[in-house]
Amino acid sequence: MTDTAIELMEVTKRFGSLTAIDSLSLRVERGEIFGLLGPNGSGKTTTINMISGLSRPTSGRVSVLGVDMLADPLSIRRSLGTVPQENALYEELTAEANLRFHAALFDVPRKGLEKRITSLLELAQLQERRKSRVSTFSGGMKRRLALVRALLHEPELLYFDEPALGVDVQSRRALWDRILELKARGTTVLITTNYLEEANVLCDRLGIIDRGRLVALDSPSNLRRSFGDTVLEMRTRPAPTEDIVRKVRALPGVVSAAASNESLKVTVEGGAAVTGKVVTAVVESTSLEEIQSREPSLDEVFLSLTGKELRE
């Protein structure tokens, strides 16, 4: 059995003249939680569609659980559980009817099915609502039911699209706990998310994709570190001038510096020594009223890699 759950090799996908994915190579190991991040239109959905066999690459190769997608898509689908963003539940059927329908599609053995449905619904705290129509469920309940459905056929690989989308804090935590339990049991989990706290909490590794290309691939902590180890936010009076920004940027160990209103935001690499030099440079030119020091966030890493302009 291969250690690789998903492997994309030089995958390109074109829609007419548009190159949605450009020579993307990526490997997801078995048993890890891998997060695929990217702004809208970056190519996340196209990548996932190719991994799940809904779309064929224009060139390159996609292999899932050691099986070539084009050679045996049915065997891959059997091992893949999917929780799509829109839940894809039949709202006018009961929770149980949705699960039994899925069981038929995935040929889950009838023997033991009742017990499996009950235990999964109990785990998702939905057992009392098993006979209720899905249309009466809250957003969080629908999300949990979609997860139960994806797990019904015991997939080796689970794809979860935006786990926290449209759910309250409690449901979000419950879903995260379930995902972490799956990892503990050896299931590989692939998530796509725009919610970076979620990626931070859940993912062993993150791939950031932009304009069809992989722009970063590492653990959340390493990604943050690659952006610098400390972010300094300083409020000055008068407001920092362009001269101060240039002066700070020129200091060794400064990764970035930017002024906005009365504050100066500086990312540094090199700890206290660099921080000290930055503070000295600032107080030489202006009056420092307040300073905060913290670790860089994934949001900052994400924005620095993909830019701030809006994407549709």
Added chain:
Amino acid sequence: MSLRHNLRVVRAVAAADIRLTLREPLFAIAGVVIPINFLLLFLLFAISGGQAPIAVVMDDRGPLAEQFVQAMNNSQSFIIHTASSADAEREIRAGTVVAIVTVPQDFDAALSAGTRVDIPVEVNNLNVDFTNDIRRAVPLSITSFYADAFPDQVVVHALESDAQAHDTGYIPYLAVSIVVAGLMLAALLQGSVNAARDYELGTVKELALAPVSRLAIGLGKILGAAAVTATSALLVLGVVILLIGVHPLHPLEVLGFGLLMIVAFLALGVLVGTLVRRRQQAIPLSIACVLPLFFLSGPFGPANWLGEVPGAIAAVSPLTYAIAAFQHAFHGYQTATQDLAVDTMVLAGFTLVTVTLTALVFGRRGVAR
């Protein structure tokens, strides 16, 4: 993937689609009630348009006067009742009769004496269709009355020879066309709503990601939609057979052509649903796609009587052949110039084309746009 798994999927998909249709009242109503509504509308149209209600004022009750009214009755153009002059006037003003025909006081005496008789006809010419019916049918009634009452004086006679073994009334003819409309609309609406629903809810992904052949899913969907369509078609057939009294001469032809129609229009419906992906849009679009074609395909009379341009459109419309085939199945005659084998081949070919086209479009557009 085993045969057992395939059958399990076919059954589950069909059952889910039936349940969903029944649990979504709006769409169930659209799929079942719209064809029934068409049946009722067409029948009302046929009944109200076929015979004009008129009041006859009998100022003479002689045997010739009675015979004249009988001739009017036999013309099958009027719904006649006798009334006093005052009542008849009230009725025409109230709009409950189209015309008043007055048989004058000296009707019998004048005819016996061989003198001219004027029959006053007061018409409410609000609707030119009814007005023209009256203008045609009153002289026709006079002619047929005269031929019966004074056979020696009317020496010109029409010698009719019939192309068909028996007459078919307008309503029995129309009823069969309505069966075709019912089948077409029910199948089209079911197909389009079912397909659009899976896109709207995103469940098309659940189906596409299942480790099963598309064929098994497609078959399950066809069976589910066909079951609902068949229920709707049976309702229409029930009304046609039990209420209107039109019985099929060849029930197996009804079954065979019915199945072809259901599959062809289900496929066409799935095509519409796949393209628009929204149920609210799929319903009106489905109706708008086929209804004009239906009216140009000879539902009220043989298509080849329609004239040059409508006739040319009718010649390429598969519905023309469907209506002709069903007229044969019910009444045993051929309404068109082509024979039944051609109708069958056109319907089978149309079914093959719609199924193939739908499979191709679904395959190309699929789940991910």
